[in-house]
Amino acid sequence: MEGHEHSRRVQQAAAGGDGAGIEAAFVAASGRLTQLPWDQAASVRFEDLEPVSAFPVVPGRRWGPGWWWSATTGRHVVHGSAAMRTQLMVLDRNPDVTGLSARPVRLLWRDAADGRVRSWVPQLFARYPDGAGLLADCPSSPTAGGDGAQRARMVLEAVCARVGWAYRRLEPPPAVVAANLRWLASYRHPRNQGPPGLRAALAEAFAGPRPLADGAAAVGDPLQVLPAAYHALWCGHLTTSLDEPLHEEALVCADAERGEGVEERLGAGGGRGRGERSGRHTR
Numbered sequence: 001m002e003g004h005e006h007s008r009r010v011q012q013a014a015a016g017g018d019g020a021g022i023e024a025a026f027v028a029a030s031g032r033l034t035q036l037p038w039d040q041a042a043s044v045r046f047e048d049l050e051p052v053s054a055f056p057v058v059p060g061r062r063w064g065p066g067w068w069w070s071a072t073t074g075r076h077v078v079h080g081s082a083a084m085r086t087q088l089m090v091l092d093r094n095p096d097v098t099g100l101s102a103r104p105v106r107l108l109w110r111d112a113a114d115g116r117v118r119s120w121v122p123q124l125f126a127r128y129p130d131g132a133g134l135l136a137d138c139p140s141s142p143t144a145g146g147d148g149a150q151r152a153r154m155v156l157e158a159v160c161a162r163v164g165w166a167y168r169r170l171e172p173p174p175a176v177v178a179a180n181l182r183w184l185a186s187y188r189h190p191r192n193q194g195p196p197g198l199r200a201a202l203a204e205a206f207a208g209p210r211p212l213a214d215g216a217a218a219v220g221d222p223l224q225v226l227p228a229a230y231h232a233l234w235c236g237h238l239t240t241s242l243d244e245p246l247h248e249e250a251l252v253c254a255d256a257e258r259g260e261g262v263e264e265r266l267g268a269g270g271g272r273g274r275g276e277r278s279g280r281h282t283r
Helices: 002-014 082-093 146-162 175-185 198-205 212-219 222-235 256-270
Strands: 023-027 033-037 066-069 076-079 099-102 106-110 117-120 124-127 133-137 166-169
Touching: 066 082, 076 082, 076 099, 082 099, 082 124, 082 175, 106 146, 117 146, 133 146, 146 166, 175 222, 198 212, 198 222, 212 222
Parallel strands: 133 166
Antiparallel strands: 023 033, 023 106, 066 076, 099 124, 106 117, 124 133
């Protein structure tokens, strides 16, 4: 009962129900650290901002901070873990995402339970075409972060809902799906789309489900065609099941509707559900 009451009070405070204010700190475009009430800060273009705090470099740790080149924005986004890089990859492929950034804002609030000031820096921010945003963390497991992460989740869900946004702790995709996405992501740069007319030729060759190698050979030299086919699979111009390892006999089709099963599962973890989508864009 005490836990339920604490949850209720935290969410009430986050929504401003008891007058407790939520503040947002971020590094403005001028390079100056700025702090605003959350309701005002929600209009900031967080997708264009640098991280409000750096990812730590831990001696002896096998993984350190790195950079992800985003096909969505044409810029690099920093990441601090393998799980975060995977979620960046998923969001970057989501056609409903128009902007991406890492750790652009720190949220601060007074804990309704003990009166202490708490803060949290979500790992990722994504923007949608209608202007709504997603604040997200990328735990390696559902229990990562402990009680502090769960308390922050309640606050962030409430403050994001207040401005029509969402907060999520993104679950890692299945290992096979993640491996397939990593392969396709290596062809995400537009230079892999090939010469003019190749995309149309691929769409014609894969008008119906067809093995990848067979369709590529029908278009031309596979060494030249396959990179464009992988790029088309990344962009969603071609589709295939990502639940099984991608190989030369994998069935590929230009009909986007055939790829909805996988795309919907990815959308549930890395963006909006299909019913929430407000539009699509072509990279």
